[in-house]
Structures are given as C-alpha cells and as structure tokens.
Amino acid sequence: MNRKWRVLALVLALVLIVSSLALATPAPPALSAYDKKVVSRVDGERIVDHVRALSEEIGPRYAGTPEEEAAAEYIRDVMAGYGYDVTVDHFSIGYEYFVKVVELAPTAREFSARLLTNSGHTDEGGITAPLVDCGLGYPEEIPDDVAGKIALIQRGEMTFLAKAQNAAAKGAAGVLIYNNQPGNFSGTMAENPGIPVASLSREDGLLLKDELSRDEVTMNFTARILKELFSPNVIASRPPEAAKNPGGQVVVISAHLDSAGPGANDNASGVAAALELARILKSYPIERELRFLFFGAEERGLLGSEHYVAGLSEEELARIAAVFNLDMVGTSYGDRSVLTAWTVTGERNIVTDCAVAAGARLGSAVLNSRTTRSDHAPFEYVGVPAATFLRLPMEEVYHTPDDTVEKNISAGRLEDSAEIVGAAAYYLARPQGPALTHSAVAKENLRIFREELDRIIEENKEEYADIYVPSL
Incomplete structure (x- = not known):
C-alpha cells in the first residue's frame, strides 16, 4: 500500500464509514397509535409513481438544467396540492461555459x-x-x-x-x-x-x-462564459397551532432533487419518499412545525443545503429540532439491504435515536455510520441534530445510466424506509412529543473533527483536490 492509499484509507476512515454495528432486533414491541398513523398509510407503489415521474418523465436532473427546474416545479405542485405553504428559492451555482481546444499545427x-x-x-x-x-x-x-x-x-x-x-x-x-x-x-x-x-x-x-x-505545436483554446446558472430549493411547511408550539421548534424531512443521471434511487427515491410522508402527515395533529426541504445541486457539492443553512439566523437555526435527510432509500440491489443513519462523526443524536427506535418497533434494524457527503452535514456543522438515511450495500449502478426504476428500485424497500423515517419524524412532531435541545458538546466534537479532517487534506492537497469539504 503506497503513501497515497495509506492516507486515503485514513481519510475514508475519518470521513466515510466507521461504525456498522446493527441493533439486534428481537420480536418488535407493539406499535404506538402514532406509529400506526404513519405505517398504515405508506404506499410503496405510490412512492414508485413519484420516482417514475422524476426519473423517466423528467429524466436526468443535472444541477442548473431545465430538468432540475422541472423537478422543483413537480415537487412544488404536489406539496401545494397537499396544502403546504410552498416557496422556491433560486441560488447561483456558477456559470455555464463554452470550451474548445483545437490543435492547429502540425x-x-x-x-x-x-x-x-x-x-x-x-x-x-x-x-x-x-x-x-x-x-x-x-x-x-x-x-x-x-x-x-x-x-x-x-x-x-x-x-x-x-x-x-x-x-x-x-x-x-x-x-x-x-x-x-x-x-x-x-x-x-x-x-x-x-x-x-x-x-x-x-x-x-x-x-x-x-x-x-x-x-x-500550435493550439487554439477558447473558454467563454455563456450564462449564470441557478438551482432551486423547494421549501414546504405546515405550521402547528401557535399555542401548541411554545418553543417554535421545527422538524425537517429533506431530500435532494438533482441527479447525476436518471437518478431513480439517487435521489428520486428520497424525494418520492418525502412526498409520500408529506401526503400522510398533512392533516395529522402536530405540535412542532413540519418542514419539508428539497435541495438543488447536491451533486455539485451540497450547494443547496449549504445555501439554505447559510441563510438562516442563529434564532432560526435554534428552532430546528431535527433533520431527517432521505438519500438513496429505495435500491433493489443485493439480497439484503439495510437502512443506515449517517452523521458527520458517527455519533448518535436525537435523529438517529428516533430512527433506531422506530426501526426496532417496526422489526427493522437501522445501522449507524458516518459521512460528510450528504445534506445532513451543513446542518450538523452549525449544531443542528441531523442524519442522512441511505441503504447499504451501495449499488453497482450508482451514478450510471442504469440507475432506473426497472434496474434499481424496490417498492418494498421504499415503503420500509418511509415507514421508519416517517414514524421517527412524527414521534418528534406529534402532540406530547419529547423535549428537544441542541447539544453544545456535539458541536464542539464536530469542530475538533473538522480541524483534524482539514489538517489531513491540507497535508495531502493533490490527492484530495477533488474532495468537497463544506465550510463551517
């Protein structure tokens, strides 16, 4: 193993996957009335219909393209139809260039x-x-x-x-x-x-x-800026009765709407599962605001979630009690697929604890692991409890033209993912939900973690020149 790969192994150990201990799942306890409100109504085939609309009718949703905008419009219309207050926020992601490199002689x-x-x-x-x-x-x-x-x-x-x-x-x-x-x-x-x-x-x-x-050798090299590119974030909220939300707290369910190809699993699956949960939770009683966030330009480096978090005041950030981020939750790959809760450091928080508990009640194990490479990360960096939910093992068709409904989507796994995350999120948003506070200790641990990560990347700049590391 040469030096580059030794260092790469260290970074991957630090950034990507460390913990993979599954909870033992004996006979699950009886479902609560709140669990039943979610589980009884989740429809895997309805989720697949949304996946088809996004990945087939709209197609590849590259950041800054009309297809990404069409996906945002689709989400906006569905959420507005469910009665949510919906806004679309566009943000710059850079420029579209024309580049041409020609050899003229010899x-x-x-x-x-x-x-x-x-x-x-x-x-x-x-x-x-x-x-x-x-x-x-x-x-x-x-x-x-x-x-x-x-x-x-x-x-x-x-x-x-x-x-x-x-x-x-x-x-x-x-x-x-x-x-x-x-x-x-x-x-x-x-x-x-x-x-x-x-x-x-x-x-x-x-x-x-x-x-x-x-x-x-004589060359001609042309590089022209054609236009500025923008991506959309879709924000949909359902406020509770003001008297029942004394802390003004918010429970977030999120997913990224862009893709790197057809993107049936990455990430039409996450968007579709979130839309199904929005349908189910639209009329149930809640004592915390329920907010659905659909981020653009995740594949360009978490740009949508970074933009959203950067635009929030300290007071607004303090209101967010938990972020459940859905990213690649419906793959049909492999004989066994397990939903995994990813945090930046691999440490537990209220989001992972609620998901693990919901999985146990539903008879499904939920693993814990760590990564910085999804939309939970910008929230965690500012001290907001968050986790990304993704199924393992990672499929071979990830980021390929074969990430399609026929080759990479399971209605059963979509349903299972939505049930677990939905039950966990509603546990926090429902009447008489638990008291929630942000952890100063967790934020300090994140600061130490990021300093160590930055040191490793600084010492090995070229090997990791393409690694995206969001700013604190």
Missing part, C-alpha cells in the same frame, strides 16, 4: 476538454499560441519562454490552482492539465487564477507531449 484536430470550475475565460476568438510542456507544473519545470503561450501540465502532486498560478506567474496565457490516469476528469479550483484552465484525458495529453518532443 496536425489539425479537436480535443475533448472540460473547463475547471473558477477558470478564467477568453474573448470570443480564444487564444492561439504555441503549446509548452511544463511537466507537473512546478516553477522550476515551467520555462521562462512560456509567456503568451499555453502550458501543458500533468495532473498530480499539487492542486490544480497551484499549477495554474505557477504558469500564470511566468506569463502563460492558458493551461491544459492532462490526467494522470486513463480518461478525462472534472476539477475545481478554489479561486480564479486569472487565465483559462481546462482538463484533457491522459491519452490526449500524452499524445501532445509526444508531439512536442518532435515539433512545435
């Missing part, structure tokens, strides 16, 4: 390229200039005559931004970074280096490098 051909996030841009005609091999992008590898030219740099050993800044410091007009493994890649820079930066596949990069060893 061979005329076009390369497939991807513009890195926060890249600089060119005028309409682009940059026409010689290409210069600049190795890995260390200052000593970049020749002084790169000024006004396009730097060809291999990926690895430092961040994309550092490579671009090193080239820009010597006057390079643009940078092409080719992969250090087969295929192309998408990348993000923390800030704009002032020059355009795009990625190439390893194969194309090595082809150009070989050509440079024999001849001068």
Whole structure:
C-alpha cells in the first residue's frame, strides 16, 4: 500500500464509514397509535409513481438544467396540492461555459476538454499560441519562454490552482492539465487564477507531449462564459397551532432533487419518499412545525443545503429540532439491504435515536455510520441534530445510466424506509412529543473533527483536490 492509499484509507476512515454495528432486533414491541398513523398509510407503489415521474418523465436532473427546474416545479405542485405553504428559492451555482481546444499545427484536430470550475475565460476568438510542456507544473519545470503561450501540465502532486498560478506567474496565457490516469476528469479550483484552465484525458495529453518532443505545436483554446446558472430549493411547511408550539421548534424531512443521471434511487427515491410522508402527515395533529426541504445541486457539492443553512439566523437555526435527510432509500440491489443513519462523526443524536427506535418497533434494524457527503452535514456543522438515511450495500449502478426504476428500485424497500423515517419524524412532531435541545458538546466534537479532517487534506492537497469539504 503506497503513501497515497495509506492516507486515503485514513481519510475514508475519518470521513466515510466507521461504525456498522446493527441493533439486534428481537420480536418488535407493539406499535404506538402514532406509529400506526404513519405505517398504515405508506404506499410503496405510490412512492414508485413519484420516482417514475422524476426519473423517466423528467429524466436526468443535472444541477442548473431545465430538468432540475422541472423537478422543483413537480415537487412544488404536489406539496401545494397537499396544502403546504410552498416557496422556491433560486441560488447561483456558477456559470455555464463554452470550451474548445483545437490543435492547429502540425496536425489539425479537436480535443475533448472540460473547463475547471473558477477558470478564467477568453474573448470570443480564444487564444492561439504555441503549446509548452511544463511537466507537473512546478516553477522550476515551467520555462521562462512560456509567456503568451499555453502550458501543458500533468495532473498530480499539487492542486490544480497551484499549477495554474505557477504558469500564470511566468506569463502563460492558458493551461491544459492532462490526467494522470486513463480518461478525462472534472476539477475545481478554489479561486480564479486569472487565465483559462481546462482538463484533457491522459491519452490526449500524452499524445501532445509526444508531439512536442518532435515539433512545435500550435493550439487554439477558447473558454467563454455563456450564462449564470441557478438551482432551486423547494421549501414546504405546515405550521402547528401557535399555542401548541411554545418553543417554535421545527422538524425537517429533506431530500435532494438533482441527479447525476436518471437518478431513480439517487435521489428520486428520497424525494418520492418525502412526498409520500408529506401526503400522510398533512392533516395529522402536530405540535412542532413540519418542514419539508428539497435541495438543488447536491451533486455539485451540497450547494443547496449549504445555501439554505447559510441563510438562516442563529434564532432560526435554534428552532430546528431535527433533520431527517432521505438519500438513496429505495435500491433493489443485493439480497439484503439495510437502512443506515449517517452523521458527520458517527455519533448518535436525537435523529438517529428516533430512527433506531422506530426501526426496532417496526422489526427493522437501522445501522449507524458516518459521512460528510450528504445534506445532513451543513446542518450538523452549525449544531443542528441531523442524519442522512441511505441503504447499504451501495449499488453497482450508482451514478450510471442504469440507475432506473426497472434496474434499481424496490417498492418494498421504499415503503420500509418511509415507514421508519416517517414514524421517527412524527414521534418528534406529534402532540406530547419529547423535549428537544441542541447539544453544545456535539458541536464542539464536530469542530475538533473538522480541524483534524482539514489538517489531513491540507497535508495531502493533490490527492484530495477533488474532495468537497463544506465550510463551517
């Protein structure tokens, strides 16, 4: 195991999966009257109908696209039809770019390229200039005559931004970074280096490098901003009677509405389960506000949930008693699938405890684990109890065109997930629900955890240049 993979194993151990102890599930206790209100009405086939509408009728819901907007409109209409107060909040997720990389001489051909996030841009005609091999992008590898030219740099050993800044410091007009493994890649820079930066596949990069060893290569590199992109968050709430909510507390059920493909399980399943719970809970008595949040641009780095949390005041955050986030809860993959409650540190909170207890009452184990990679994380970072519910093991068709209803959805597992989360959430929202407070100790543990995570990533920048770590 080389150093990179030793460090990667440490980060994964710290960030992704640590605890996987299942609760023993003897004969379940009798369901309460409140459980029965939820369980008796959850309809797996109705949930599948929502999954089909999102993943088939609307289709892939990439962030910033009309399809993502159509998904938000679908959710808005369903929730409004159930009688919830619904708003849609749009937020910027960056820009749509046009990128074109063409070799003019000695061979005329076009390369497939991807513009890195926060890249600089060119005028309409682009940059026409010689290409210069600049190795890995260390200052000593970049020749002084790169000024006004396009730097060809291999990926690895430092961040994309550092490579671009090193080239820009010597006057390079643009940078092409080719992969250090087969295929192309998408990348993000923390800030704009002032020059355009795009990625190439390893194969194309090595082809150009070989050509440079024999001849001068002239390129044209165009990077244009076409338009600003926006994603929607859908917020739907049902307030209780004011007299029955002295603390003004809120119970949240959430899911992300964007996808990285058809997204039947990731995450039409979570949205559909939340919609079914909204239908069931629309008229039951509650003493805490019930709020449903559907986030855009989760696949771009939790942008929707980060935007939502950032817009809340300290008083508004303090009102949120619990967040139940549904993400990939309906897979048909594997002979056995277990609902898992994920928190940032793997520590228990009111959300996981309620879910584990509800699972026990319903005869289903709920595991505990940890990750920062879903929409519970921005809430936990500010001290709000939250957890993401996801089924394990992870299916092989994750983020592929095969994440479809026919290949990756189980009505039974959707129903089971909705019953557990619905029973747990209603336990907190119902009349005579338990007293809830935020934990200062848990928030301090999160701060220590994030400092350790930041230290590891800082020491191994290149290996983790593509890892998204939300800000506190």
